[in-house]
Amino acid sequence: RKEVEQDPGPFNVPEGATVAFNCTYSNSASQSFFWYRQDCRKEPKLLMSVYSSGNEDGRFTAQLNRASQYISLLIRDSKLSDSATYLCVVNLFFGKGTRLSVIA
Amino acid sequence: DTAVSQTPKYLVTQMGNDKSIKCEQNLGHDTMYWYKQDSKKFLKIMFSYNNKELIINETVPNRFSPKSPDKAHLNLHINSLELGDSAVYFCASSPGTGPGIYGYTFGSGTRLTVV
Numbered sequence: 455r456k457e458v459e460q461d462p463g464p465f466n467v468p469e470g471a472t473v474a475f476n477c478t479y480s481n482s483a484s485q486s487f488f489w490y491r492q493d494c495r496k497e498p499k500l501l502m503s504v505y506s507s508g509n510e511d512g513r514f515t516a517q518l519n520r521a522s523q524y525i526s527l528l529i530r531d532s533k534l535s536d537s538a539t540y541l542c543v544v545n546l547f548f549g550k551g552t553r554l555s556v557i558a
Numbered sequence: 559d560t561a562v563s564q565t566p567k568y569l570v571t572q573m574g575n576d577k578s579i580k581c582e583q584n585l586g587h588d589t590m591y592w593y594k595q596d597s598k599k600f601l602k603i604m605f606s607y608n609n610k611e612l613i614i615n616e617t618v619p620n621r622f623s624p625k626s627p628d629k630a631h632l633n634l635h636i637n638s639l640e641l642g643d644s645a646v647y648f649c650a651s652s653p654g655t656g657p658g659i660y661g662y663t664f665g666s667g668t669r670l671t672v673v
Contacts, residue, residue: 486657497648497664498601505659541601545656546614548593548601 457481460542460549468557471532475552477542478524487518488543489527492551498541501527532556561585564649564665571639572673578635579668581649589613589655590632591662592624595646607632608655639672646670 460477467473487504502509504516504525515528525544529536537556542549562583571577583590591614592604606614607626621637636643646669650662 486659486661488657488661490661492599497666498662499664500661503659503661539599543657543661546591546603546606550598550600 457547458542458544458549460552462550462552464553464555466555466557467532469532469534471556472528472530473532473554474529475527475540475542475554476524477526477544477549478522479542479544479547480523481545482520482523484544486543486545487516487525489514489516489525490541490543490548492539492541498548501540529554534558562649562651562663562665564647564668566668567666568669568671570671570673573639573641575639576635576637577639577670578633579647579649579670581632581634581665583630583649583651583663583665585651585653585663587651587653587663588629589652590626590629591650591652592632592634593648593650593664595648595667597645601648605632605634613655636670639670641672644670644672 489501490498491501492498508517513530517526539551541551564581589608591606595601604618605624610626623635626632646667648667649665
């Protein structure tokens, strides 16, 4: 079983749409959770840490469900500039990423 | 001011050669990592060093040998390069012994092509 699993997509959504990504993890003792963003041929960059109580940063909301061992990312009012691959990270382990394309 | 810098950015070499990739961070972080991103874009942890000490070695072939002369530097030496070693290698750092709540800061990557 993989440490971190996420739907690879692609998700193609129109500008202004709301889109949600989920990610499941296998180690119930995991302590650190993040969402990273990776643009084509660039390094991953931290989008946000994910806290137990959930957290929001502008149009982005992250949630953690320890009982079901998944984390989620919600993007509201999608912009063209949100087009990227979104990587779920649990401790040291990265998911394969979910590709998002926001279309005008 | 570059936080995590890797050199070289691109590396093209023949099978069987030995090559090194260098990484330096000026963030004052305690832990550094090497990740490999293959052609399917999957980022996989290879090694982790905390204050020059190896703390994680994720079943990487022993042709790969990391070296940390001090906590700001982590180099990766690869012997007898194989075609399957072609990938992007990312160096990263974090403040504590692991990602904690601050996560990883990545370098811009070294694109290795073995021909």
